[in-house]
Amino acid sequence: MHDHHSGHHHPIPDSGSAIAWAFFLNFGFTIIEFIGGYLTNSTAIMADAIHDLGDSLAIGLSWVLNRISKKPHNEAFSYGYRRFTLLGSIINGTILIIGSIWIFTESIPRLFNPQMPMVEGMIGLAILGTIVNGYAAYKLSNGKTLADRMLNLHLLEDVLGWVAVLVVAIILYFFDWPILDPILSIGFTLFILLNVGKTLYKTIRVFLQATPDTEEYRELENRIRSIPNIKDVHHFHIWSLDGARNVLSAHVVIHSEIGIQRQRELKATIQACLSEYDFEHTTIELEFLEQGCRDEPAQPHSH
Template identity: 30%
Template sequence: MPHDHGHAHMDPASGDRRVALAIWANMLLTVAQIIGGVLSGSLALIADAIHNFSDMASLVIAYGARRIARRPADSAMTFGYGRIEMVAALINYTTLILIGVYLVYEGGMRLIDPPQVAGWTVVILGGVALAVDTLTAGLTWSMQKGSANIRALFLHNLSDALASLAVVGGGALILLYDWRLVDPLVTLAIAGYILFLSIREIGGPIRMLMLGSPPGFDAHAVLDAVRATPGVESVHHAHFWQMQEHAASLDTHVVIDNDAWPRQQQIKEEIKHMLGAQFDIHHSTLELERADDAHSGAALFGRDGGCGH
């Protein structure tokens, strides 16, 4: 089956409140780190504040996408606005990859020349950031199971929480053993984890925006089931895609036997019922062709160049 409907369903307003709370928490952390950096003269704190500001931006993007996605279809967007969440997910995964690449560069430079690190400052502020990042990840954990948009956001916050945990551990090692190499090593480990998660997950939004078939979807099995419908001779020009993340769609031409042509409406209804019951496809456009007038040599998937059918 193309979709997993076991994901948790949450009232949209409740989900919006969770994301809004996460935005406020990250905003307060950003302000606190900027103030702390200015008062202590720590450029590292200000740099981390900028990183947390990027987290807040990802939250704002995800929140805005959630709200826009619920708009009904109109003349400008006849398929609706649901795919805006895929755009938001793509933006957030891309920023994660950029952050990961930057951290690899920064960690490599610090391996060459490990800087002096204030252990207590790292531990205390890392602990505060860990609390906020854990709160944010917790708020979005149950929501991410059914949304690529929120999943990208969750991974953003999870990576931050793990980074904060690693930073606290690194600060402790610096305090105990004055091992300055721990800071760049932890940075490189975090960067590798961020890049692994982001590269693994970014394919989903790209596939959907490219109008790819739903992941895990056996297109041939669906078309075989259509062909097996009594009265159907063949199919061609099939298109599978997702209008929204959990809404598979099919557009195909169905060739009807000459003898069965008087039952064409009944055959169409049988196919649509079968698609919904067996494959969870509830949006299908079926163009029926009589066998005598059917397009010959048509491609099974996509369209032929210049084909009028």
């Protein structure tokens, strides 16, 4: 006997329009960066422009995958297309790591051969870059999925990068210390790499269908086991569609002498317990103690 339940989950905000905003803002400003980097003769700004171009491509990919994820379920993808956003998150994280490594290759040599750029142009571009990327980050700040968080890290990296450029440009306006530029670039890149590593680790775990919260897993399994007339719980699985929408399935063993009405009450009790955990979808199968589990592997016949 199965019981399917969609859960009383809270709706996840649609981030599609926010991602579109972030893409067009980022891509448009990347063009401005290339022009500004050429005019100011600033290798730091040109490097940031190339990095922002990679960000724009990653955000555009996430935008496409986000639209795909809204498609309804069908025979090929019975749970829908939500997990496509995880693919975008992994690709974005990879691009961020590659881009950060590239920044290192540009910044470290400048520690030994610092160059003075056109400071006034740097200040103007840094102010504009901070505003544009800060607004884009704000548009995505309410994202709940792992893909949204990864995009926020893209934009956070851009904001920190422009703040670093602004601080360095203001100092260079008064002091001849060009070595500050590569030092700050290396500092914020290390910070971003740390956060990307954490988010990418979580994304890969969700992609591999790991349990979102092992403590919650044990707690919920014990709560179901403690319900009267339940003798055992097995094939107990909790996994996540996209890092925000979780799914549960379980086999619950009861005695066969329990009547239909009591079985219905038992299912209602289980679902009341599950409703506290905000699942996107739950599947409970009631099994009789005497029948055994049909999903257990068949034992070889002895001759």
